[in-house]
Amino acid sequence: MEATATGNAPELGDLTAAELLGVARHESVVVQQGEANLLxxxxxxxxxxxxxxxxxNAATFHHPLGDEPISGDGTPLVAEFCIPExxxxxxxxxxxxxxxxxxxIEMVHRLPRVWKRVQSGLVPVWRAKQVAEATIHCDPALSPEAMAWIDAQVAPFLEKIGRAxxxxxxxxxxxLYGLAGQEHPRDEDNDGRFVHIHTPIGPFAGSMxxxxxxxNADGHxxxxxxxxxxxxxRAGGSTASLDVRRSMALGELARQQTSLDLAGADAEDETVQRKARRVDLHLHFxxxxxPDGTTGISPIGFLENGQKLVLLSQVRSWVRGTHTEVRILPVIDLNEQITTNRYEPTDRLRRQVILRDRTCVFPWCTRPARSCxxxxxxxxxxxAAGEGRPQPGPTATDNLAALCRSHHRLKTHTGWRLTSPSSGVFEWTSLHGQRFRRDRHGTQDLTDDPADPVPSRFP
Structure with missing residues (x-):
């Protein structure tokens, strides 16, 4: 078989079926070993x-109910600000x-047998990660003896272990190790009841x-x-199926949901005040x-809540429903330069930067700008103003950036440098010289390739 002019490997289109399978097996091994090396x-x-x-300064996962460690009990703690690099x-x-x-860290310190098998490159790394996640987040926390037992049970059959x-x-x-008594006791306030509203999967936010x-009482x-x-x-003329009408009825219940106005109600009066709740959806079209030269509205817009696309036809159906309040905010030109003499941005300037940046502008971060x-x-x-000097850092469109709290702290307390060559364009330089550009198209890695190649295999 002849090699191509640009390299020693033949074109994939010239390979036989058996040769294609051989290439697939080889590349799969390369990827698997690469993932093990990355760990x-x-x-x-x-x-x-x-x-x-x-x-x-240890790294943790931040939750509304408290911080959670990134690895299990007894493992070494890692500095928070090293992780973004x-x-x-x-x-x-x-x-x-x-x-x-x-x-x-979990594998090295608490699952050494699993770690050894992963580093051999012979088992899928995702299965080992699945095991580590199960032990890191176990409640109650697993003792060293329990971890050693799990490691021994799992490691020989790692390529077959499923989530269940x-x-x-x-x-x-x-x-086996008597840890069950450490679980949080179940009572009337902690009996397994829950409501999960899942973020829609896919580009369009048509349903959830x-x-x-x-x-039992609430269910009935x-x-x-x-x-x-x-x-x-149905009596009102709807021809939708029963399932669709039940889902529509659930939405009507949500829009009519009321709460007690305990602060305004007379303690001796059994009559309660009813207050309707409002949900704001931030839509941008x-x-x-x-094609005929006229100006119209794009049929596809952006739903800021959840970072999803939305169809104009869906919005029309929402606003036609009862109990829907529609607020139209003034159009903001994202190219306009807005400035204020104050430190805090005005509401209009804030909305402009949020709409321009959409997410935190740190490389690869996806946290919505509205919460930044x-x-x-x-x-x-x-x-500056009191001393009669020009303001070096004005509160203006081209000098503001949406940063989530974590990356705001990173910029403030570490050697990461941020510049903005133009409005909405941000260039970051890390402590180790990595360079990134973040703009409306996403993140671009500007770091030069190292002069010396890094070996693809570790000893």
Whole structure:
């Protein structure tokens, strides 16, 4: 078989079926070993950046109910601000890099047999990550003896372990080593009830999946309310199926939901005040020139809540429904330069920057801009006006950037440098000289390739 002019490998289109399978098997092995090597790199990066002895700067996952460690009990703590550097190099978010480092630490220190098998390159890395995630987040926390037992049970069969089987093994370890009593006791306030509203999958936000576990009384009440609502819709002329009408009735219940105005109600009066709740959906549609030369609204817009696309026809159906309040905010020109003499941006300036940036502008970060801080790229000088000096860091469109709290702290307290050559364009330089550009098209890695190649295999 002849080689191509640009290299020693033949064109894939010239290979036989058997040769294509051979290439597929070879590339699969290369990818698997590469993922194992990446885990080893993540671990060595963590070793090189330990947290302080008191652990105040240790990396954690932040949740509304408290912080959660990135790896299991007894494992070394890692410095928080080292993680964005690795994530940026890998082209992933800081949270994804945090998870990768935590999984590597968990395997090395609490699942050594699993780690050894992964580093052999003979088992899928994703299965080992699945095991590490199960043990990191186990409640109650697993003792060293329980971890050693799990490691021995899982490692020989790592390529066959599924999620359900892993859950059974962890449950067995909890029972075997007497850890069950450490679980939070179940009572009337902690009995397994929940409501999950899942973020829609796919580019368009046409519907959402809701999953719930409720008490028998609440379940029967809800079923009757949905049946009554579906019947009312049918009587009103709806030709939709029963399932669709029940889902529509659930939406009507949500829009009519009321709460007690305890502050305004008379304690001796049994009459309660009813207050309707409002949900704001931030929708953005742009005007565009049609083929016939007229100007119309694009049929596809952007739903800021959830970072999804939305069809104009869907919005029309929403606003036609009852109990829908539509607020039209003034159109904001994203190319306009807005400035204020104050430190805090005006509402209009804030909305402009949020719409322009859409997410945190740190490389690969996807946290919505609406929940971010607006940071001055060039710091605002609070003494400049009083001393008669020009303001070096004005509160203006081209000097503001949306930064989530984590990356705002990173910019403030570390050696990461941020510049903005033009409005909406941000260039970052890391402590180790990595360079990235973030603009409306996403993140671009500007880091020069290293002069010396890095070996693709580790000893």
């Amino acid at each position: 080893a790199v993540a671990y060595e990066w963590a070793v090189a950046h330990p947290a302080d002895d008191d652990g105040w 690795l994530g940026a190099a890998l082209g992933v978010s800081t949270d994804a890099a945090k998870k990768l480092i935590g999984q590597a 089987q892993m859950e059974r093994i962890v449950a067995q370890a909890i029972e 999946h809701i999953e719930a576990e409720v008490s 009440d809800l079923a009757q309310a949905l049946s009554a609502g579906a019947a009312a819709l 742009t005007a565009e020139v049609q 801080d607006l940071d001055h790229v060039e710091p605002f000088d609070h003494e």
